[in-house]
Amino acid sequence: MGxxxxxxxxGTPPAIEIRGLVKDFxxxxxxxxxxxxxxxxxxxxxxxxxxxxxxxxxGKSTTIKLLLGLLxxxxxxxxxxxxxxxxxxxxxxxxxxxxAPNFYRFLSGRELVVFYGRMCGLAGAALRQRVEEVITLVxxxxxxxRRVETYSKGMLQRIGLAQALVHDPRLLILDExxxxxxxxxxxxxxxxxxxxxxxxxxxxITSHLLGQIEDLCDRVAILDRGRLVAEGNVSELAGAxxxxxxxxxxxxxxxxxxxxAWLESRGRRLESVAPARxxxxxVFRAHVGRGARSTEExx
Amino acid sequence: xxxxxxxxxxxAARQRFxxxxxxxxxxxxxxxxxxxxxxxxxxxxxxxxxxxxxAMAFLGAALTIAATAQLFFSExxxxxxxxxxxxxxxxxxxxxxxxxGVAALAAVFCALLTGLLSLVLAWREAELVRxxxxxxxxxxxxxxxxxALGGLMQWLRLLVLAAFTLLVATFAQSQLFSVVTGFLVLVxxxxxxxxxxxxxxxxxxxxxxASALISSVFPDFQVFQIADSLAAADLPATGDVLRVTLYxxxxxxxxxxLAVVSFRRREI
Numbered sequence: 001m002g003x004x005x006x007x008x009x010x011g012t013p014p015a016i017e018i019r020g021l022v023k024d025f026x027x028x029x030x031x032x033x034x035x036x037x038x039x040x041x042x043x044x045x046x047x048x049x050x051x052x053x054x055x056x057x058x059g060k061s062t063t064i065k066l067l068l069g070l071l072x073x074x075x076x077x078x079x080x081x082x083x084x085x086x087x088x089x090x091x092x093x094x095x096x097x098x099x100a101p102n103f104y105r106f107l108s109g110r111e112l113v114v115f116y117g118r119m120c121g122l123a124g125a126a127l128r129q130r131v132e133e134v135i136t137l138v139x140x141x142x143x144x145x146r147r148v149e150t151y152s153k154g155m156l157q158r159i160g161l162a163q164a165l166v167h168d169p170r171l172l173i174l175d176e177x178x179x180x181x182x183x184x185x186x187x188x189x190x191x192x193x194x195x196x197x198x199x200x201x202x203x204x205i206t207s208h209l210l211g212q213i214e215d216l217c218d219r220v221a222i223l224d225r226g227r228l229v230a231e232g233n234v235s236e237l238a239g240a241x242x243x244x245x246x247x248x249x250x251x252x253x254x255x256x257x258x259x260x261a262w263l264e265s266r267g268r269r270l271e272s273v274a275p276a277r278x279x280x281x282x283v284f285r286a287h288v289g290r291g292a293r294s295t296e297e298x299x
Numbered sequence: 300x301x302x303x304x305x306x307x308x309x310x311a312a313r314q315r316f317x318x319x320x321x322x323x324x325x326x327x328x329x330x331x332x333x334x335x336x337x338x339x340x341x342x343x344x345x346x347x348x349x350x351x352x353x354a355m356a357f358l359g360a361a362l363t364i365a366a367t368a369q370l371f372f373s374e375x376x377x378x379x380x381x382x383x384x385x386x387x388x389x390x391x392x393x394x395x396x397x398x399x400g401v402a403a404l405a406a407v408f409c410a411l412l413t414g415l416l417s418l419v420l421a422w423r424e425a426e427l428v429r430x431x432x433x434x435x436x437x438x439x440x441x442x443x444x445x446x447a448l449g450g451l452m453q454w455l456r457l458l459v460l461a462a463f464t465l466l467v468a469t470f471a472q473s474q475l476f477s478v479v480t481g482f483l484v485l486v487x488x489x490x491x492x493x494x495x496x497x498x499x500x501x502x503x504x505x506x507x508x509a510s511a512l513i514s515s516v517f518p519d520f521q522v523f524q525i526a527d528s529l530a531a532a533d534l535p536a537t538g539d540v541l542r543v544t545l546y547x548x549x550x551x552x553x554x555x556x557l558a559v560v561s562f563r564r565r566e567i
Contacts, residue, residue, distance in 0.1 A: 025566075065381075065567075068384075068385045069384075070381065070384055070385065070566075070567050071566050071567075072564075072566075088387045089387070091385060091387045091388075092387045096381075096382065096385035098378060098381045098382055098385075101378075101382065102377040102378050102379055103379060103382070104306065104310065104379060106309065106310060106313050115302065115306060116382070116386065118302050119302060119383065119387075119388060120387060121387070160382075163382065
């Protein structure tokens with residue numbers, strides 16, 4: 001698995017390389033096998049945001065655990081920046097935020113990030129500086145001395161992101177980072193992820209919020225029942241080749257009829273006309289964005 | 300590994316169960332003075348020491364087994380182990396860190412109770428000397444070195460118990476199973492010398508094999524009874540203390556090694 005894959009630039013291994021990955025779980029006493037991941041292969045290039053999509057039970061989290069060396073593959077393998085996943089060295093450059101993260105409740109947010117920073121080999125002034133940086137980055141500077149047990153779901157996700165970032169890894173693996181988080185927190189998480197990409201980080205993200213994935217990701221892979229069923233650029237996968245949509249000021253019905261007639265005279269068809277709509281998420285954020293954040297910080 | 304151990308100790312020390320057992324053990328050790336009517340003929344100071352060490356042994360075992368299983372399964376069930384093992388951490392470091400954390404907890408427990416027991420014994424001895432000057436023969440007073448040695452032996456016993464319980468926890472699917480098995484191990488280790496005697500007396504080949512198996516797999520907790528007196532004259536030789544210490548460390552290391560192997564294959 002050490003050699004650069006086709007997606008890596010010459011001499012630069014892919015951030016993630018997964019080849020022919022298979023994972024079977026034994027079920028029951030008779031040793032029946034449940035295949036959770038079925039010959040999955042894909043690569044993630046350095047610096048991109050890659051979305052891993054799929055319904056519940058499609059094998060996303062299992063793939064991530066295999067990638068992090070938390071599970072042993074039945075067949076195939078994975079590598080992170082060219083280092084096989086089973087090795088501890090592979091995890092030196094990875095930050096991981098698990099789905100619905102749970103942390104040591106008796107620690108404060110700052111103590112938690114310090115603990116994980118030490119686990120990654122940081123110490124002294126470098127550790128202190130880095131802890132302050134990531135706590136500020138995730139917007140928890142005002143709550144860092146509160147015990148984790150008092151944090152809301154959104155704050156747990158943000159402190160989880162802080163612990164994932166504390167050792168400044170090149171690769172971030174975020175498993176459902178916005179699960180259970182309100183739209184405002186979710187949008188803030190998306191902004192954070194984009195900011196991290198701007199700093200050159202590679203991000204692998206799983207989410208059920210397809211709208212968010214579409215806005216965030218450069219490329220996606222879709223899993224279903226453990227198999228890779230689609231992979232590619234978001235624009236390639238979600239786009240409708242050969243078709244266009246327009247948005248204009250409101251038009252009276254006679255002008256719409258004239259437009260339709262003009263298109264038909266050129267052998268085209270006006271497929272649909274509908275009032276423009278904002279996404280409900282944008283409406284929600286416009287109304288409660290700042291209020292929601294300040295309330296959460298005060299709690 | 301040391302970071303995980305420190306965090307484990309911190310988590311354990313904040314649990315009410317630990318605080319409750321410590322308080323109960325303190326109460327038993329301190330309050331033994333008012334239980335002297337139940338001394339079964341033993342001299343009063345010896346009775347006080349037996350109460351203190353009894354509290355340490357019984358409550359310490361309960362604490363060690365419960366803490367080992369609980370602290371291990373809380374990491375797995377709450378999935379904090381996921382975040383931890385996604386860092387550049389060896390699984391062996393995780394397992395050994397947990398064991399060291401529980402060992403430190405048991406050490407704090409034993410040290411606090413040994414200190415209290417020494418204070419209680421010194422206080423009561425001074426009282427007895429004042430009330431009955433002839434009650435304590437010259438040179439026959441409480442040897443605090445012996446009390447400290449007794450505390451050390453209790454800790455070594457708990458260390459072995461923690462290692463065996465952790466070994467069970469690494470392959471068990473439930474905390475309850477680990478706790479119950481931990482108590483079974485405790486009983487077997489306490490009674491194995493009786494089983495050995497019985498098998499040897501029976502004289503059958505199968506009995507002898509069973510005896511050899513039990514005595515090699517399970518440590519004999521009776522070997523930790525080398526500080527069963529309060530007199531300085533009964534202090535065991537340094538070689539004996541070292542031998543028992545190595546015996547405990549050897550069994551703990553073997554159980555911890557097996558726990559590491561078992562945990563390497565565990566799917567989290």
